[in-house]
Amino acid sequence: MKQISLHGSRILIGESADNIREYLPSSQVIIITDGNVRRHYSALCDAFPTIEIGLGEPNKTLATIDHVTSELVRLEADRRTFILGVGGGIVCDVAGFAASVFMRGLPFGFVSTSLLSQVDASVGGKNGVNHKGYKNMLGVFAQPQLVICDPQSMSTLPQRELVAGFAEIVKAAMIADASLFAYLEENAEKALQKDPQTLEHLVYEAVKIKADIVAVDEREQGERRKLNLGHTFAHAIEKNTALTHGEAVSVGLCKVAQLAVMLNLMSAGEQKRVESILQRLTLPTTVDVPTPALCAAMRKDKKKSGEAIHVVLPVGIGRCEVREMAFAALSYLLSVDKPAVIL
Ligand SMILES: NC(=O)c1ccc[n+]([C@@H]2O[C@H](COP(=O)([O-])OP(=O)(O)OC[C@H]3O[C@@H](n4cnc5c(N)ncnc54)[C@H](O)[C@@H]3O)[C@@H](O)[C@H]2O)c1
Numbered sequence: 001m002k003q004i005s006l007h008g009s010r011i012l013i014g015e016s017a018d019n020i021r022e023y024l025p026s027s028q029v030i031i032i033t034d035g036n037v038r039r040h041y042s043a044l045c046d047a048f049p050t051i052e053i054g055l056g057e058p059n060k061t062l063a064t065i066d067h068v069t070s071e072l073v074r075l076e077a078d079r080r081t082f083i084l085g086v087g088g089g090i091v092c093d094v095a096g097f098a099a100s101v102f103m104r105g106l107p108f109g110f111v112s113t114s115l116l117s118q119v120d121a122s123v124g125g126k127n128g129v130n131h132k133g134y135k136n137m138l139g140v141f142a143q144p145q146l147v148i149c150d151p152q153s154m155s156t157l158p159q160r161e162l163v164a165g166f167a168e169i170v171k172a173a174m175i176a177d178a179s180l181f182a183y184l185e186e187n188a189e190k191a192l193q194k195d196p197q198t199l200e201h202l203v204y205e206a207v208k209i210k211a212d213i214v215a216v217d218e219r220e221q222g223e224r225r226k227l228n229l230g231h232t233f234a235h236a237i238e239k240n241t242a243l244t245h246g247e248a249v250s251v252g253l254c255k256v257a258q259l260a261v262m263l264n265l266m267s268a269g270e271q272k273r274v275e276s277i278l279q280r281l282t283l284p285t286t287v288d289v290p291t292p293a294l295c296a297a298m299r300k301d302k303k304k305s306g307e308a309i310h311v312v313l314p315v316g317i318g319r320c321e322v323r324e325m326a327f328a329a330l331s332y333l334l335s336v337d338k339p340a341v342i343l
């Protein structure tokens with residue numbers, strides 16, 4: 001088991017969820033989970049009062065926060081109550097947000113059960129919900145006291161969800177770690193077969209990259225923006241397709257790699273490596289979304305300021321930079337190689 005500390009958060013990688021009681025406070029504990037995860041963690045959920053939320057992105061809303069907080073009132077939660085989110089990124093985002101606003105903030109932690117939430121969503125202290133078509137528009141920065149990343153969770157995780165997590169690992173490698181990228185290229189098949197040692201190594205390295213960035217810029221004033229690599233496109237793609245968040249990130253990474261080649265930040269060979277590792281990990285690299293629909297969705301991104309938006313661009317593999325780009329320029333670049341349909 002390995003531990004990473006981040007702004008008061010203990011992130012335990014390789015720890016079993018069965019040992020959770022060793023880390024919980026003696027005060028009241030209330031679990032928040034979803035129906036799928038509850039089936040696989042029934043012993044844990046039966047041991048504590050449990051609030052269940054609906055499945056999927058359409059449930060990451062204020063209506064769900066309303067339901068959760070009503071349940072917290074019914075269960076007589078007070079300021080010492082510890083909220084434990086047990087689930088993937090949606091459960092973690094909802095549980096962290098509900099805990100942070102209920103009575104001005106309860107302590108909380110996560111048993112992070114999807115690969116995507118282990119490498120990204122449960123780490124870093126961003127918690128929030130979507131609002132009126134705006135992704136993650138309502139939220140807070142608040143660190144979980146505890147995050148458990150149990151490799152055993154992967155055994156029940158559907159393959160499509162596992163693969164979605166790989167997209168965020170490729171993102172982390174592209175941002176800051178060429179050797180992690182090379183490790184993925186060498187071990188893609190083992191990762192797809194859920195080899196425990198390979199997965200644990202990938203989770204640890206990806207969390208470390210995120211933690212190092214968040215440690216210097218918790219509130220996203222500068223450096224943390226890099227973690228949004230591929231996400232401006234991904235959020236727009238999520239809105240226009242049925243892709244999962246991770247799948248949309250994969251397409252978004254290919255798109256920023258294409259832009260980086262056009263802007264002479266990346267070689268064509270490096271762009272090919274990005275596309276090829278994502279394909280080997282069985283992730284999508286293209287999707288048909290008309291440029292106007294994509295641009296309209298990007299205008300709803302939190303990172304936009306007036307007619308411009310911050311775009312994170314890869315610089316080779318293992319580095320990136322943030323540039324403010326006008327929508328007009330972005331829309332032009334997006335339509336250069338395929339005028340009618342992009343991506
Ligand atoms: N807060 C952040 O910093 C941050 C970072 C990245 C992503 N996110 C958010 O995370 C969300 C996506 O997370 P996700 O992909 O984990 O989605 P998710 O929570 O919907 O989980 C994916 C699916 O897998 C199921 N599942 C989870 N763990 C399981 C397990 N061990 N066994 C069987 N089934 C399991 C879930 O019930 C769900 O159906 C998005 O809303 C995204 O915006 C947040």
Ligand SMILES: [Zn+2]
Pocket residue numbers: 120168231245249
């Ligand atoms: Zn993401």
